Amino acid sequence: MKSQINKGNPMALLPLGIFLLLFVGSGIITGDFYKMPVLVAFIIAAAFALIFNRKESLQTKIEVFCKGAGDFNIILMVMIFVLAGAFSSVAKSMGGVDSTVNLSLSVLPPNLLLSGLFIIACFISVSMGTSMGTIAALGPIALGVAEKTGMPIALVIGAVVGGAMFGDNLSMISDTTIAATRTQGCELKDKFKTNFLIVLPAAIITAVLLAVVASGYDGVVKESYSYEIVKVLPYLAVLIGALCGVNVFVLLGSGILFAGAIGIFSNAFDVLGFINAVSDGIVGMQEICLLVIVVGGVVEIIKFNGGIDFILYFITSKIKSKKGAEFGIAALVSIVDLCTANNTIAIVTAGPLAKDIAKEYDIDPRKSASILDIFSSCWQGMIPYGAQLLTAAGIAGVSPLEILRYLYYPGLMLVCGIIAISFGLPKLKAIKEDKLVA
Structure with missing residues (x-):
């Protein structure tokens, strides 16, 4: 029998409403959904959260905010982001991205050019942990493929975007994976x-x-791509280590040193260059780290004021089953992503609520984490105002709406996510509590 849930206070959710009004409203008015910096919008929302609930002193509310901002999982997530950024920067600086792309293209079967390009994008995005990096690396190559085969540019670039979202959703060093597992x-x-x-x-x-779609095009791209297999090894090491269950700090720390050693011995950079690459990677994660801290504080105040209890009450009053709860989590993160156009923010925002729902309905944390990542990533790969499609469209010189019709993978990922919830798939074996991350 489920525990009783306090009805909560819907007014406590106003900070989230303020954020959405600022972020989405400015996007609608200006036509640019990145005109309003998301961090600024959340800081304004945080200020409103501190003003709300006059029954409590400002000092008390600040203490609550800081408690949420400094939560163990929040700080741990920040440290992982920092290490992931450093690893990605060092690996890229020593030539790992170029070698990984060229190695993939060298083994590409000519008769499976388009599907092969998709698979390469999957591999690269899983290795690098970034959809944006994958699109930037493969976008110009996709243009060349379209030019030499006669395929529509939007079709080829759509295959790259699909593959990029595969790794964005699955990679061990993707910020969405880190956020989903930590929350x-x-x-x-x-x-x-x-x-x-x-x-x-x-x-x-x-x-x-x-x-099948590419079978009607006869052009074949024949080019020689140079690569150094040793520069691909850091990505493979991180992927294999993560699958073997190596501690994430040990994994990323050793990955940074491994990539740095390869870079130094291959003369890609010297020791000072290695240090600068680490610094650049850390700085590149600065905004997402600050954002996670602010969101953690805002969510804690919302919870303190009864907002979390209201959402739980509302969802549990509408659903009567574990399956319904899983759909509730999927709907929650989907709506936040459609509003923010950022799947990491969507997961960080919806994650604490999803964890409470999962606990209430005995949903396995592995399943709730997967639902969060799948449903945020599939929408992120399809919204025409998202960074992924805007970047791809900019490289290809076409409208994001033209690419939209060729985004097979994000659409199928959405379908598979719905099927997985509907039929209770995959069937998960119970794992010991001490294996779960606190």
């Missing part, structure tokens, strides 16, 4: 396995569809 309290490798089983059919069907 739900599960291991990276466990979330990866659960998530992978759900989206694998979508990837396979996408590859087949792209092969």
